[in-house]
Amino acid sequence: MLNIGFVGVGGIAQVHLRNIARMEGARVAAVYDINTERANEVARQYDCKAYSSLIDLLDGEKPDGVYICLPPFAHGETELEIVKRGIPMFIEKPLAAEREPADQILQAVEEKKLLTSVGYHWRYSDASDAAKAALAGRTPGMVMGYWLGDMPMVGWWRQMDKSGGQMVEQTTHIVDLARYLLGDVTEVYAVYGNRGMKEIVEGVTVPDVGSITLKFASGAVGTVSNSCLLDQYYTVGLNIVTRDLVLEVRRNSFTERRKGEARTVQNSSDPYYVEDEVFIEAIRTGDASKIRSDYADAYRTHLVTVAANESAVSGRPVQL
Ligand SMILES: NC(=O)c1ccc[n+]([C@@H]2O[C@H](COP(=O)([O-])OP(=O)(O)OC[C@H]3O[C@@H](n4cnc5c(N)ncnc54)[C@H](O)[C@@H]3O)[C@@H](O)[C@H]2O)c1
Known part of the structure; x- marks a missing residue:
């Protein structure tokens, strides 16, 4: 069973949470959101733990993969902490509000050769x-x-x-x-x-x-x-x-x-479900070939x- 963590559990996260919850071989294991009330509510709904900090989630839960569903301006530290720990990550588009910090994150992802997927679900x-x-x-x-x-x-x-x-x-x-x-x-x-x-x-x-x-x-x-x-x-x-x-x-x-x-x-078919299935399968097998938008490709968009x-x-x- 793959344990999946979520950082940011607002609007779009609900789609991915639902998908992971109904998928065989994966479960929503932990959530973190600066809105603690929202995090607690989602944790109750998915019978998992709500953490009060990103680091506690990453080090306490040691998830097999993390979904990052943050607003554009909030990207940066989350990705860099996840990359440091070598945890595969799914990031909702866009990568940031500006060029920074996406270029810094791209460099870290490439150095680590990390498995990534970005939420360009139209693909x-x-x-x-x-x-x-x-x-x-x-x-x-x-x-x-x-x-x-x-x-x-x-x-x-x-x-x-x-x-x-x-x-x-x-x-x-x-x-x-x-x-x-x-x-x-x-x-x-x-x-x-x-x-x-x-x-x-x-x-x-x-x-x-x-x-x-x-x-x-x-x-x-x-x-x-x-x-x-x-x-x-x-x-x-x-x-x-x-x-x-x-x-x-x-x-x-x-x-x-x-x-x-x-x-x-x-x-x-539902492209959100397909992209989630492909990401989970890539974590399971280590084969990223079916991922249609990784961090480097999304960066060019x-x-x-x-x-x-x-x-x-x-x-x-x-x-x-
Ligand atoms: N692929 C799609 O079809 C699709 C659809 C909608 C939104 N999105 C993208 O998803 C991203 C999120 O959009 P949304 O509509 O879910 O936004 P939202 O505002 O509904 O949710 C964002 C959540 O992140 C939390 N948050 C903010 N900063 C945080 C931080 N530093 N650490 C932890 N949590 C933090 C907020 O409290 C909120 O709960 C956006 O980039 C948006 O473009 C993609």
Whole structure:
């Protein structure tokens, strides 16, 4: 039985906690959260121990793996303490609110050759598999991605220094999917704006509209736009244009458009469960080959979104 620890047990942690609890051969063994009330409640729910410090959890429990489900600004010490002890870790995206401390953590992870997985769960969806298969042997020309919806109402999200803004925090999923399907990005240029949320919600320092243009190493180009200005969830996805096919990857489906013909397939598996299963299996076997986003790969996505933030300030394209 693998004993799994959790650091940060807010919103997204509930998904991973549920998945681990229903998985054979793994159990939720211990939790830690600076919100002790929340940690105690989760510990009661999963019949495990709530620790009052990260170090006590790591040294007291000696877990076989740890899930880190912290807000972007809170990363750093947690990862470095876990890496020091050589414990495999799953980190929810994004790696940080800025470039630091992700670069320092990457160096530590590489020195230790640590098993890591990052929560870019779109990579594990049936829609992504279908897009990968459709692109084999084809030349992708361009991508158009978007994340258009309402503003998440957790306090840290609306503060630029805490979340990194929508491109770093949320639309990173779409940038990562574009990298997964088209390969690395070599240049990014961004324009951001504020079109209302600062007046509507107190304490907003993140832009509420933004677009980036991307150049890929392959020669493909693309745009990704996001907005959190809406009073409703609208749409999230990535479209890819090739000579004879347009591919539409959505949260729950994949559509393939040929001349005069369209075919849509709904996802039949839960990508969150698949990514958790793959991480647990990798701990068990020591074989990380099925992990689709490790720390080093996720870092390259993080660099694109952080560079977009830099470009939006400087008004110049950033080479990667
Ligand atoms: N992959 C996905 O689909 C997905 C979905 C939602 C959120 N996320 C990501 O997960 C991360 C967490 O988001 P959330 O919505 O769960 O946030 P949240 O605010 O609901 O939960 C974060 C938890 O971390 C705790 N915390 C903060 N600092 C801490 C520290 N130093 N040590 C221990 N605990 C600490 C908080 O008390 C809180 O309980 C974010 O980076 C977010 O982008 C990913």
